[in-house]
Amino acid sequence: MARPPDPASALPATTPRPFWTIARRDSVAGLLFVAPQLAGTFVFVLVPLVLVFWYSLHEWNVLANTFNFTGTRNYEQLLSDPQLPGVLLASALFSGGLVVLNLGLALLLAVLLNQKLAGITVFRTLFFSPVVVSLVAWxxxxGFLLQHNGGINGMLGLLGVEGPNWLRTPTTALVSVIVVQVFKNVGLNMVLFLAALQGVPRELYEAARIDGAPRFKQFRRITLPLISPTILLTSIITIVGSLQVFAQIVVLTQGGPGVSTTVLVYYLYQQTFQFHRFGYGSTLAIVLFAIVALLTLAQWQMRKKFVFHEQ
Structure with missing residues (x-):
């Protein structure tokens, strides 16, 4: 009598799973796409950050070709630097004035340019055009306009007003640098605010008008909460940018008069490349990095309280 066939032998042989599955191919493709960004972050961010910290523990004299370990001496010198309080004050005043004027003016312009009027596109282009102009040329x-005999004082003279020497007195010099920077970059924040305003549903304003809400209350209760993510983004960008201002200081005031416009970045440049104190300059760079990181972290944490979509 014939033996019945084994049921297991009747089953087809299982095909081995290929190594390059769709999931693995997608993972490799994703890694290849982000690899340039990761390499750039490692080479141009992480490695320099580690090197700056290492240099801050040394005294590097390029002219004498010496590189000596000094430990925390540069940090101790930082605490006793008589010019540092004035530098930090100038940095705080510059950043505070720039953020308030830039964001306030950008939001005002965005609200005005959000109206459906004839020729409004021309005005949007005019206000944005300084953003694409060369920073040094601007x-x-x-600098010529703000000279004592420059264009601004010339126009004031036509009105019978004698203008000050804008770049040679501490208060007007700082205000002048702030205003120049505001006019240079206000167009970028204006465009961001304009895009956010155009994304607010019109039905909310119509419902508010039916309920009798005035325009200011509509702006405070509807517009500001709904564009709060853009306000957070622009504030972070503006604050970080204000702490990195350099070209305007070099061209307009060279940090003067005194230290009234010597912001932290320019003071870092002076100590490092003019006085050849690379170790102390690296210490100042660490301080700048810590300030930017703390401010950015604080703003990011505040989003849970002030940003509409995070509440």
Whole structure:
């Protein structure tokens, strides 16, 4: 009698799973796409950050070709630097004035340019055009205008007003640098605010008008909460940018008069490349990095309280 066939032998042989599955191919493709960004972050961010910290523990004299370990001496010198309080004050005043004027003016312009009027596109282009102008060229032109016998005082003279020497007195010099920077970059924040305003549903304003809400209350209760993510983004960008201002200081005031416009980045440049104190300059760079990181982290944490979509 014939033996019945084994049921297991009747089953087809299982095909081995290929190594390059769709999931693995997608993972490799994703890694290849982000690899340039990761390599750039490692080479141009992480490695320099580690090297700056290492240099801050040394005294590097390029002219004498010496590189000596000094430990925390540069940090101790930082605490006793008589010019540092004035530098930090100038940095705080510059950043505070720039953020308030830039964001306030950008939001005002965005609200005005959000109206459906004939020729409004031309005004949007005019307000945005300084953003694409060369920073150095823009600053040089303003440097001529702000001279004692420059264009601004000339126009004031036509009105019978004697203008000050804008770049040679501490208060007007700082205000002048802030205004020049505001006019240079206000167009970028204006465009961001304009895009956010156009994304607010019109039905909310119509419902508010039916309920009798005035325009200011509509702006405070509807517009500001709904564009709060854009406000957070622009504030972070503006604050970080204000702490990195350099070209305007070099061209307009060279940090003067005194230290009234010597912001932290320019003071870092002076100590490192003019006085050849690379170790102390690296210490100042660590301080700048810590300030930017703390401010950015604080703003990011505040989003849970002030940003509409995070509440």
């Amino acid at each position: 600053t040089i032109v303003w």
